[in-house]
Amino acid sequence: MGLSKTEIFTDQENEIAVLARAIGHPARVAILQHLFKIDACVCGDLVNEIGLAQATISQHLKELKKVGLIKGSVEGTSVCYCIDSEKWAKMKAIMFDFLEQDISSKTCC
């Protein structure tokens, strides 16, 4: 009915999906890339960097904050954002674990 049935899946399956979903939009990937490129906090220039409206960027930042991938701290009139390295490491481990799987037998398709 348009609503994901999260209850029928394992915690691991849901966790992978939630994290993947978070980076499942080019704007959010671009935000994260920019935060890595700058290698420090970014104070508000994301709207200029990425060609989307301020409200839209704010919405994407909210999504990234929701899963904990970024942190924001008020710095005067502006807000500074940066990657939450601990959460990022956690996601990396989860995704690596999932992605490093491979098929040993080539007896199919």
Next chain:
Amino acid sequence: MGLSKTEIFTDQENEIAVLARAIGHPARVAILQHLFKIDACVCGDLVNEIGLAQATISQHLKELKKVGLIKGSVEGTSVCYCIDSEKWAKMKAIMFDFLEQDISSKTCC
């Protein structure tokens, strides 16, 4: 307007987002996990394995096929699915490249 503005992002950003989106649903993660567990083709028992309607599973399989992560081959009355190991390796490389980034300076937030 509800439509992602893919044209304002780089190919890399879009590619990461598309792949992440594909595994951004627990049902699709579960399907892939099952294909890895079986380590061979799966002929139709996905509907029994995962508690979703046949039409819904078929829809998710279509999504996975669209990005090339799985292949399907007709086998009598049923259809056999398996991971496309080449595409999987390609995704792995792309995602690893993105995820292995880290912040060197801790001078923020």
Next chain:
DNA sequence: TACATTAATCGTATTATTACAATTAAGTAA
């Protein structure tokens, strides 16, 4: 041929997502 099996597709309802203009809230500067 007629019947059964399997999976894709169609139709539809519901919820989620994306985007932006306008407004609000909070801090800064005059």
Next chain:
DNA sequence: TTACTTAATTGTAATAATACGATTAATGTA
């Protein structure tokens, strides 16, 4: 205080995604 700056929030519109019943298409079997 008033004006300015910045970012979150609100409201709204449009598109996408999720789920399932019903149907269709294709194949195998009696």
